[in-house]
Every structure is written in structure tokens, then in C-alpha cells.
Amino acid sequence: MxxxxxxxxxxxxxxxxxxxxxxxxxxxxxxxxxxxxxxxxxxxxxxxxxxxxxxxxxxxxxxxxxxxxxxxxxxxxxxxxxxxxxxxxxxxxxxxxxxxxxxxxxxxxxxxxxxxxxxxxxxxxxxxxxxxxxxxxxxxxxxxxxxxxxxxxxxxxxxxxxxxxxxxxxxxxxxxxxxxxxxxxxxxxxxxxxxxxxxxxxxxxxxxxxxxxxxxxxxxxxxxxxxxxxxxxxxxxxxxxxxxxxxxxxxxxNHKYRRTIHKYIPLPNPEDFKIGIAHGSYSYHHYLQDGVNDIEWGSAYRGLQTIISWYKYQGYIDKPIPTHEDFQKMMVNVGEEFVNVVGVTDPIGPFEIESVLTHAGISSNIMNIRPNNQVHMEANELVAHFHQQGTPIIMYVEPMSYVILGVAVNEETKEMKFLVLNVLYTGDDDWSNVIEKGVEWKSLEFWDQREPYDICLPQRPEGV
Structure with missing residues (x-):
């Protein structure tokens, strides 16, 4: 680079x-x-x-x-x-x-x-x-x-x-x-x-x-x-x-959205940590962008926009990044249970996230993390995901969603770090503010191990 x-x-x-x-x-x-x-x-x-x-x-x-x-x-x-x-x-x-x-x-x-x-x-x-x-x-x-x-x-x-x-x-x-x-x-x-x-x-x-x-x-x-x-x-x-x-x-x-912002912050020491990072480029989407007030309900939509932007900038999808309404219309096409979702300002969860990705032609796996699970084992799986697939992932804990761009694991001390893209950010897209508040390596305390988590792992199509 x-x-x-x-x-x-x-x-x-x-x-x-x-x-x-x-x-x-x-x-x-x-x-x-x-x-x-x-x-x-x-x-x-x-x-x-x-x-x-x-x-x-x-x-x-x-x-x-x-x-x-x-x-x-x-x-x-x-x-x-x-x-x-x-x-x-x-x-x-x-x-x-x-x-x-x-x-x-x-x-x-x-x-x-x-x-x-x-x-x-x-x-x-x-x-x-x-x-x-x-x-x-x-x-x-x-x-x-x-x-x-x-x-x-x-x-x-x-x-x-x-x-x-x-x-x-x-x-x-x-x-x-x-x-x-x-x-x-x-x-x-x-x-x-x-x-x-x-x-x-x-x-x-x-x-x-x-x-x-x-x-x-x-x-x-x-x-x-x-x-x-x-x-x-x-x-x-x-x-x-x-x-x-x-x-x-x-x-x-001149780009409408900031792209690949995590490259401007330092990685954990690679001598101490096994690190997996999202490959390629994406655009950063968060609350209040595009004139849409989606505070408290739009985090999954913003995460989906970021995920689909990754597929777009890696050349797998040749369509504009969907709006909230576009995603809701995709859900309507998925099944009858979503027939009245258009225009609704309620949070969506892992089932809806996976359904939208499938409709967009993106396959994904869901990882369920339940209370008292060994997060260390799951973190190693996430490192492997970034090495093999390279796609950003969405983590859901009711009612919020987060985008994870990377994971670092110290095998000896079991210390873990998670590179979190903050889709809950409500500020402007000035570079200094975006780097300051939009992306950060967070420690294990980021996970509330009393809560269940669902992690959506989008899969990369074959081919270069």
C-alpha cells in the first residue's frame, strides 16, 4: 500500500x-x-x-x-x-x-x-x-x-x-x-x-x-x-x-462518503496479536446521512449500506448503494411477513439483515454467541473470516447493529481487540471528526457477555 x-x-x-x-x-x-x-x-x-x-x-x-x-x-x-x-x-x-x-x-x-x-x-x-x-x-x-x-x-x-x-x-x-x-x-x-x-x-x-x-x-x-x-x-x-x-x-x-477510514488508525502490535482486517475498500455510512433521521432505528440499515458498498467497490455489484426504502422494498420481495415494512421506522434484526443480503445476491453465515460462550474461540473464528473472506461483518445485539472491520487476538494472554465502525455516529463527515469518532479498536469490554449476539458473516464470491 x-x-x-x-x-x-x-x-x-x-x-x-x-x-x-x-x-x-x-x-x-x-x-x-x-x-x-x-x-x-x-x-x-x-x-x-x-x-x-x-x-x-x-x-x-x-x-x-x-x-x-x-x-x-x-x-x-x-x-x-x-x-x-x-x-x-x-x-x-x-x-x-x-x-x-x-x-x-x-x-x-x-x-x-x-x-x-x-x-x-x-x-x-x-x-x-x-x-x-x-x-x-x-x-x-x-x-x-x-x-x-x-x-x-x-x-x-x-x-x-x-x-x-x-x-x-x-x-x-x-x-x-x-x-x-x-x-x-x-x-x-x-x-x-x-x-x-x-x-x-x-x-x-x-x-x-x-x-x-x-x-x-x-x-x-x-x-x-x-x-x-x-x-x-x-x-x-x-x-x-x-x-x-x-x-x-x-x-x-469529491466522493460523497468517506472511504476505508480505518487505514488511518494504527493496528495493534502484530508481534503480540494475530490480526484479521477487512480487505479492500468500503464507504462509511452512519446515522443522519442523506437527510434521513434514523437515530435509534437505522443502525442495521447503515451497516447494510457499508457491507454492500464493499461488494460494490470490489466489483461484485454494479448498482447504487441502497437507501433505507430500497432495503425495505427488498424485504417485501422476500416474503409476506415483510409486506407492511416500507416506511416503518423500527430496528431490524439478523433475519432481516440476512434476507436483504440474500436478495442482493450475497450469501452469508450467521454466528450465534450466547451468554457465557467463550468469546476467545469466536474471536479466532472472526480472524479466520477476515483472512479467508475479507468482508466487513455486522454484529447485532438487540436493538443495535455494529460493523466489525477487524479482530486482534493475543493467544497467550487471551486479550482481544475489535475494530468497530461506529454506524451510530451522528456528526458530519469532516475527516477529523470521522476518524476521531467513527472508527476505533475496542477491548473485550465492548462485548456485554450477559447478552446474546448474532454476527452476520457475508461471504465473498469466488474469483479475482
Whole structure:
């Protein structure tokens, strides 16, 4: 995962390149051959003085191949990478700076430098010869827009000259990956548009970019993802579905709900505890969101919204996160016992929770914990659930529901901790308030062992 406390700069290079060329025939093999030639030509342009980068919203222009710029005195080869910061607008989530330090990990918000790609059509210092070639054969001109999206990480003190070479290498590399994508997925005269997606992986401190063809479903792309999992030594949990794409700072800021908030608070010491944590991403739902006053009755609904958001962001569900009324209508479709539930402001319990998940296509197991049960044994089962399934779980104790995102167990001392997402929170979604009051590791005292508990364990579908 990307470190939360790093001064590294992330340079994001975006833009549209026109891939164009001529075809003498339109069968699949000739189309692929023509596309291959066009890619070679485009890569050669990127590796020439025609390749330009522009700082978005500013007057800075860079010629990476020649290491030239419109500010040569500041951006010379031996300058530090951070020198560019005075010329460009930085994309950063400054709200993360307000997260309380006493509770959170040390956070240095990621700084993203956005650069736009251009290709210089003519150069004023170069006189080119024009050659007119007469061709009597019928030929077809093709043009395909390639949406380039490249990321390059650099330390602030890295030399600027070296970084410019990395820009050229990174864009050239992505064009090569786009050619592979097109060659693989072109069928007949149907040529897909390749698209780049950036993902976080557990053991990597940079992003991993994967190129997928537009218009082809995630289900169809499963073999490609399996190849990536094998190549990178990943398990059977998903990492490369399109919906799991990395959220850049502006994505976080503009998202309606806060996502995956537990990553900002420290884990228990892994040398002392066996730890299981929810895999992937979810959105945080709690009382009073969306203009609905559901205090005292809506905790299960908010838990269900959080659970279904997990399935949505892992790419298993492609629908909006349901509202309270949506859930009640699902219950009506389940059976006659729910026929009058729409509009009712009563809490719902484990049967209703399981019924709604089943209606949404999500299977689940129910764990019953009765007074005097050995909670330690159950906690180990929950750790195993997070390792194997990775889904958040809902714990119900009448009349409230809670979302559990993780469990930590010390086998020697029997000490236990539970990572609780507080769906009862009634405040705003400011980052500092959400981290302060929305998520916390709680001790065994969180459980009232005189009360019965029902825990809903949603199951993850097979496949990556």
C-alpha cells in the first residue's frame, strides 16, 4: 500500500494521443500489423523533441527528451524534483492534516503533480522536406485516440534530469502495454480502446498500472487478472477489478462518503496479536446521512449500506448503494411477513439483515454467541473470516447493529481487540471528526457477555 507518511511526489501524466496510420487490407492480421506500425511511430515521437509536457493551469512547458523547459534556470538537470512545485498546482487532500494525531497514524498527505501531454507538430528550428507519394492502391486511414494515464514516483531530492528520462520511459512503456492490449483483444475489425488503471497492492509502496480494453466486462477479463495474481504472487482476493482503482486526492475529496477510514488508525502490535482486517475498500455510512433521521432505528440499515458498498467497490455489484426504502422494498420481495415494512421506522434484526443480503445476491453465515460462550474461540473464528473472506461483518445485539472491520487476538494472554465502525455516529463527515469518532479498536469490554449476539458473516464470491 502507499505509505501514509511520505514526502514522495507522484507525477501523473495524462492526455490523448492520436494513433493513426494506413491499411491496405481490413482483415484482422493486417489491422494488427498496421496498428503495430502506428505504435512504433508514436513511441518514436515520444522519444523525440516533439514530446512536450505542460503543467496544468500554468505556463510551464517541458521537453523531457532534451531536458529543456520554459524555466531553464530553475529546472536544470541538477535541480531537485521539488523545484517544480513553484510552477504547478498541487493536488492534495489537505483535510487529512486535520486528523487528530493522538489517534491516527502519522499522515503526510500525498502530493500529486498533474502534467498534460502534447505532441509538437512542427518545430521552428527544423526545416523538414515534404515528400509527395502517389499511391494507386486503395488504402484506408485509421485513427484511434489513446487515453494515456501514467504515474511516476519521485523523491523531492531526486535530480530533475533523471526524472525527465523516467517520464519518457514511463509513457513509452504504457504505449507498449496498450499495443499488447489491442493485439490481444482485437477481433476481426473490432479494435478496443486501451485504458490504464492504477491499483494499490499490499506489499508495494507505489502504484501498479494495468491496461484493460474498454467495453469488455470484468468477468471476461478474469483470466488476465488471474495471470497478474500468479505473476505477482497474490492470493485469491481481488485487487485488479476496475472498481478497485486507486483514489487520487481529488477523488477522495469529491466522493460523497468517506472511504476505508480505518487505514488511518494504527493496528495493534502484530508481534503480540494475530490480526484479521477487512480487505479492500468500503464507504462509511452512519446515522443522519442523506437527510434521513434514523437515530435509534437505522443502525442495521447503515451497516447494510457499508457491507454492500464493499461488494460494490470490489466489483461484485454494479448498482447504487441502497437507501433505507430500497432495503425495505427488498424485504417485501422476500416474503409476506415483510409486506407492511416500507416506511416503518423500527430496528431490524439478523433475519432481516440476512434476507436483504440474500436478495442482493450475497450469501452469508450467521454466528450465534450466547451468554457465557467463550468469546476467545469466536474471536479466532472472526480472524479466520477476515483472512479467508475479507468482508466487513455486522454484529447485532438487540436493538443495535455494529460493523466489525477487524479482530486482534493475543493467544497467550487471551486479550482481544475489535475494530468497530461506529454506524451510530451522528456528526458530519469532516475527516477529523470521522476518524476521531467513527472508527476505533475496542477491548473485550465492548462485548456485554450477559447478552446474546448474532454476527452476520457475508461471504465473498469466488474469483479475482
Amino acid at each position: 502507499l505509505p501514509l507518511d511520505s514526502e514522495d511526489l507522484l507525477f501523473r501524466i495524462k492526455g490523448g494521443f492520436q494513433l493513426e496510420g494506413m491499411l491496405s487490407k481490413t482483415d484482422e492480421s493486417d489491422i494488427k500489423a498496421g496498428l503495430s506500425e502506428a505504435f512504433k511511430d508514436l513511441i518514436s515521437k515520444v522519444n523525440s523533441h516533439a514530446f512536450i509536457l505542460n503543467g496544468l493551469g500554468g505556463s510551464l512547458y517541458l521537453w523531457p527528451k532534451s531536458h529543456a523547459s520554459t524555466s531553464p534556470s530553475e529546472l536544470h538537470d541538477d535541480a531537485r524534483c521539488k523545484s517544480i512545485l513553484k510552477f504547478v498546482t498541487i493536488e492534495v487532500n489537505d483535510s487529512l492534516k486535520r486528523i487528530p494525531k493522538k489517534k491516527s497514524l502519522k499522515i503526510t498527505p500525498l502530493k500529486v503533480v498533474n502534467l498534460q501531454m502534447l505532441l509538437e507538430v512542427t518545430r521552428p528550428d527544423v526545416i523538414e522536406n515534404v515528400i509527395v507519394h502517389c499511391e494507386t492502391k486503395s488504402r484506408l486511414h485509421f485513427r484511434l485516440n489513446l487515453p494515456i494515464d501514467v504515474v511516476v514516483f519521485a523523491k523531492p531530492e531526486d535530480p530533475w534530469g533523471k526524472l525527465q528520462d523516467q517520464f519518457v520511459e514511463a509513457v513509452s512503456s504504457q504505449l507498449s502495454e496498450m499495443e499488447k492490449c489491442i493485439q490481444k483483444y482485437t477481433k476481426g475489425q473490432s479494435v478496443p480502446v486501451p485504458q490504464a488503471f492504477h491499483f494499490e497492492l499490499p506489499e508495494k509502496t507505489t502504484l501498479t498500472t494495468v491496461v484493460y480494453p474498454a467495453g469488455i466486462s470484468d468477468e471476461t477479463l478474469e483470466p488476465q487478472r488471474k495471470e497478474l495474481h500468479t505473476e505477482l504472487g497474490l492470493g485469491d482476493k481481488p485487487f485488479f477489478r476496475r472498481s478497485m482503482v486507486y483514489q487520487f486526492p481529488n477523488d477522495e475529496i
